[in-house]
Amino acid sequence: MAAAPPAAEAALLLLLALLALAAVALRRGDALSLDLYDVTCPEVEAAVTAAVRQAMANDRTVAAGLLRMHFHDCFVRQGCDGSVLLDSTATVTAEKDGPPNASLHAFYVIDNAKRAVEALCPGVVSCADILALAARDAVALSGGPWWVVPVGRRDGRVSLANETTAALPGPTASFDQLKQAFHGRGLSTKDLVALSGAHTLGFAHCSSFQNRILRAQQGVAAADDPSLSPSFAAALRRACPANNTVRAAGSALDATSAAFDNTYYRMLQAGRGLLSSDEALLTHPKTRAFVALYAASQEAFFRAFTKSMLRMAGLNGGQEVRANCRRVNPS
Numbered sequence: 206m207a208a209a210p211p212a213a214e215a216a217l218l219l220l221l222a223l224l225a226l227a228a229v230a231l232r233r234g235d236a237l238s239l240d241l242y243d244v245t246c247p248e249v250e251a252a253v254t255a256a257v258r259q260a261m262a263n264d265r266t267v268a269a270g271l272l273r274m275h276f277h278d279c280f281v282r283q284g285c286d287g288s289v290l291l292d293s294t295a296t297v298t299a300e301k302d303g304p305p306n307a308s309l310h311a312f313y314v315i316d317n318a319k320r321a322v323e324a325l326c327p328g329v330v331s332c333a334d335i336l337a338l339a340a341r342d343a344v345a346l347s348g349g350p351w352w353v354v355p356v357g358r359r360d361g362r363v364s365l366a367n368e369t370t371a372a373l374p375g376p377t378a379s380f381d382q383l384k385q386a387f388h389g390r391g392l393s394t395k396d397l398v399a400l401s402g403a404h405t406l407g408f409a410h411c412s413s414f415q416n417r418i419l420r421a422q423q424g425v426a427a428a429d430d431p432s433l434s435p436s437f438a439a440a441l442r443r444a445c446p447a448n449n450t451v452r453a454a455g456s457a458l459d460a461t462s463a464a465f466d467n468t469y470y471r472m473l474q475a476g477r478g479l480l481s482s483d484e485a486l487l488t489h490p491k492t493r494a495f496v497a498l499y500a501a502s503q504e505a506f507f508r509a510f511t512k513s514m515l516r517m518a519g520l521n522g523g524q525e526v527r528a529n530c531r532r533v534n535p536s
């Protein structure tokens with residue numbers, strides 16, 4: 206076979222190099238590993254678990270905060286890239302200061318975990334991995350399932366508040382809007398129902414469910430949302446009166462809000478789902494069937510939740526291992 210002429214050979218080499226680079230870039234985005242830190246940072250899991258356990262011992266709301274933070278990280282930008290952890294700067298308003306993130310909390314737990322991990326193995330473990338591990342620990346330490354978290358995420362360098370509202374569905378989202386948001390991230394309607402089960406933990410402020418109560422006071426003819434149980438609506442109206450001025454007022458998302466269990470689905474079936482987006486899961490036959498399944502079997506819920514968390518946590522595509530979760534590395 207005749208040798209390729211120099212110009213063609215150079216072009217071929219360039220093409221091969223570009224293909225190799227593209228493959229590396231794709232791997233960065235996709236390939237997570239089960240044993241990445243076995244040698245480089247074997248104590249990472251123990252360090253993160255200790256930080257979460259200690260914070261939860263002092264404050265039972267931490268678990269919900271960490272789980273929601275991971276979701277909000279994974280749904281904006283390049284997926285689970287720690288972009289939600291970055292602080293705003295003089296020139297950039299970061300995701301954490303975007304409207305849907307106003308009530309995110311427990312960032313200090315990630316700072317504590319990162320500090321502990323950096324002391325063990327500096328520059329090895331990304332903030333995005335620490336958040337994914339901490340969310341898993343938050344679930345398990347609240348009585349939910351435990352699963353192995355594949356690792357190797359990279360931290361992103363961009364975080365923009367104005368990308369949050371479009372990416373994160375709001376509490377009044379309809380079934381179609383929820384479906385669209387999840388499909389947009391490559392997640393299914395089954396994932397939507399299973400991951401909404403995260404509302405077994407935590408709390409919502411009055412503003413998140415005001416649309417379901419007090420309509421009469423707002424001049425709308427109909428009173429409370431008819432899909433809401435009347436006694437539940439009355440309790441919510443007491444917690445959030447029309448003239449409420451207490452910013453911290455609100456309601457637990459389910460009746461056992463510090464325990465990770467399937468009460469959320471049973472409450473939904475009883476007309477006691479708190480947010481319109483929770484209630485929306487009952488408006489479609491397919492999602493209604495999943496709600497019934499998870500309400501009947503906590504085991505089925507735990508299995509589905511684990512699978513969906515793994516799918517959500519697999520979205521990634523950052524560039525670096527940040528030294529400080531609140532700031533990008535100096536370029």
Ligand code: HEM
Pocket residue numbers: 266268269270272273276308310374375376377378383397400401403404406407408409410411412413458480482
């Ligand atoms: C399906 C679409 C979803 C919508 C529309 C939604 C919306 C909300 C809203 C409005 C709140 C209350 C915020 C407040 O008033 O302070 C909340 C709380 C919460 N969400 Fe979701 N969420 C959704 C899915 C998820 C998912 C997928 C997860 C996690 C996997 C999650 C985890 C949580 C947790 C744990 C809380 C309680 C937070 C706390 O107590 O600090 N949510 N969500």
